[in-house]
Amino acid sequence: VTHLAAARYIGRFAPSPTGPLHLGSLVTAVASFLHARLHHGQWLIRVEDIDHTRSLSKVAEQHIRDLSLLGMHSDAAVVRQSQRQTYYRQALSQLERLGVLYGCQCSRQERANQEGRGGCCLCFGKNLSLANHALRIHLGAPAVQEQLTACQTFYDEKMGRFTQDLSTQVGDFVLRRADGAISYQLAVVVDDAQQQITHVVRGADLLDNTPRQILLQRLLQLPTPSYAHIALVLAADGKKLSKQNGASALQVNTPQQRLTCLLEAAAHLHLNLPQNGSINTLDQFWHAATLAAALTTQ
Ligand SMILES: [Zn+2]
Numbered sequence: 001v002t003h004l005a006a007a008r009y010i011g012r013f014a015p016s017p018t019g020p021l022h023l024g025s026l027v028t029a030v031a032s033f034l035h036a037r038l039h040h041g042q043w044l045i046r047v048e049d050i051d052h053t054r055s056l057s058k059v060a061e062q063h064i065r066d067l068s069l070l071g072m073h074s075d076a077a078v079v080r081q082s083q084r085q086t087y088y089r090q091a092l093s094q095l096e097r098l099g100v101l102y103g104c105q106c107s108r109q110e111r112a113n114q115e116g117r118g119g120c121c122l123c124f125g126k127n128l129s130l131a132n133h134a135l136r137i138h139l140g141a142p143a144v145q146e147q148l149t150a151c152q153t154f155y156d157e158k159m160g161r162f163t164q165d166l167s168t169q170v171g172d173f174v175l176r177r178a179d180g181a182i183s184y185q186l187a188v189v190v191d192d193a194q195q196q197i198t199h200v201v202r203g204a205d206l207l208d209n210t211p212r213q214i215l216l217q218r219l220l221q222l223p224t225p226s227y228a229h230i231a232l233v234l235a236a237d238g239k240k241l242s243k244q245n246g247a248s249a250l251q252v253n254t255p256q257q258r259l260t261c262l263l264e265a266a267a268h269l270h271l272n273l274p275q276n277g278s279i280n281t282l283d284q285f286w287h288a289a290t291l292a293a294a295l296t297t298q
Contacts, residue, residue, distance in 0.1 A: 009041025011199045013067070014188070016048045017059035020249035021066045023264060024203070024233040024241035030265040031230045032201035033072045034293040037286075044195055045074035050081040050187045069252045070262060071282040079195060081187050088182040091190050091220055092175060096130060098219060100141040103128030104174065111174065118168035135176040139167050143219065151214035156207065157228035164211045173212060185212050193222035204229040205240055233268055259285060271296065 013029045015021070021029075036043035045067065047060045057080075064078055095101055104123040106114070114121055120138060138144065153163040164170065175186045192200065192213075207229040217224050235245040251257045262285050266273055271292040279285050 009036060009039040009199055010044065010195065010197050011036040011039075011041055011201060012044040012046050012192070012195060012197050013072075014046040014048045014191075014202070015060075015063045016051070017057070017063060019059065019243035019247075021063050022241060022243070022247035022250060023261070023268070024247055025063075026070075026250060026261060027233050027265045027268045028201070028203050028230065029067060029072060030262065030289070031228075031269055034269075034289055035199060035201045035228065037290050038293055039199070041199070042075040043072070044076050044197070045078045046191055046195065047078060047080045047082075048184070048188070050182055050184060066250060066252050070258055071286055076195075079191065081191065084187070084191065085182070087190050087194060088187055091186060091216075092135065092182075094220055095137065095175070095216075098141075098143045100137050100143050100219065101130060101135050101175070102138055102172075103130050103133035104136045105133050105178070114171065116169065116171075118165075118171040120172040124172065132178075134174055134178040136172040136174050137216075138172050139170075144215065147215055147218040151211050151218060154210060154214060154224075154227065156210075157226060158231075159204065159207055159229050162207060162210065164208060166211055166215065170212060185209060186216060189213050189216040189220065189222065192225060193217070193220070197225050199228070200225050201228045201230065203232050203240070205232055230269070255281070258282060262289070266292070269293075 011032050013032045015025055033043050045064060047063070049057070049060060060080070102124055104121055105128060106121050106123060110121070120140065121136060124138065139148070148166060152166055153161065156162050173183070173185065175183050177183070210227055214224050233241045235241045235247065237245050239245055241247045250261050252261060259279070259282070263273070263279070266289055271289055272295065273279060273288050273292055279288055
């Protein structure tokens with residue numbers, strides 16, 4: 001771990017193993033990989049399988065294999081959220097000691113109705129036990145109020161200044177479900193800190209999750225990385241490209257297929273690659289893509 005501690009830049013790509021790698025996830029992977037290369041940094045893969053069962057570990061293996069075939073290798077052992085429950089529980093205890101959590105027994109339907117409405121849920125003030133209920137963070141708690149100004153506005157490297165009023169636009173959010181499952185918001189904060197991530201490059205669908213994550217970082221006294229959210233690849237229906245709206249699995253079995261995938265991802269990132277036929281190998285691609293990325297960020 002000592003060599004990681006010395007690095008000035010540690011980035012990561014964190015796929016969810018919900019289906020095979022498709023163009024949308026590849027674009028994010030390439031963006032974060034190039035960003036790390038430009039900064040002479042390290043690049044890590046983390047499998048975000050917190051919501052998923054072990055049966056999906058084959059999918060995660062496939063992601064790692066596909067990325068590696070495309071020339072993207074993790075600079076440290078791949079971390080899986082499903083194996084890190086102890087750390088998430090420690091973070092919850094830390095938040096409990098700050099007096100910012102309350103138990104919640106809202107049904108799935110009630111939770112869905114409250115989504116994005118702001119405020120607290122009906123369970124606030126009922127003093128439900130923290131042990132066997134879902135847990136929410138109370139944005140009105142004094143320890144949270146102290147941090148709100150510092151986390152509701154942040155500067156994103158790609159999207160610019162972003163502001164969100166957590167109390168009215170998000171409300172008290174769930175950190176642990178009643179069945180014990182840890183929320184993505186908490187897991188990602190704990191993992192980014194433990195992997196000493198300095199730069200997060202990820203899809204723009206997570207832009208509005210960032211103030212929540214900065215809040216948790218501040219409450220847990222963890223550093224806030226720098227953020228760059230990149231435009232998503234959209235499907236024909238205008239939504240984020242996903243398995244549900246027809247994203248097909250990347251074909252990476254032959255060298256030509258690999259090059260085709262990478263060139264398509266580079267086009268989505270508006271990288272100005274030479275069109276003179278000089279890119280015929282993975283090495284040539286990564287060399288040209290790194291140069292092009294350096295020019296676009298100037
Ligand atoms: Zn509730």
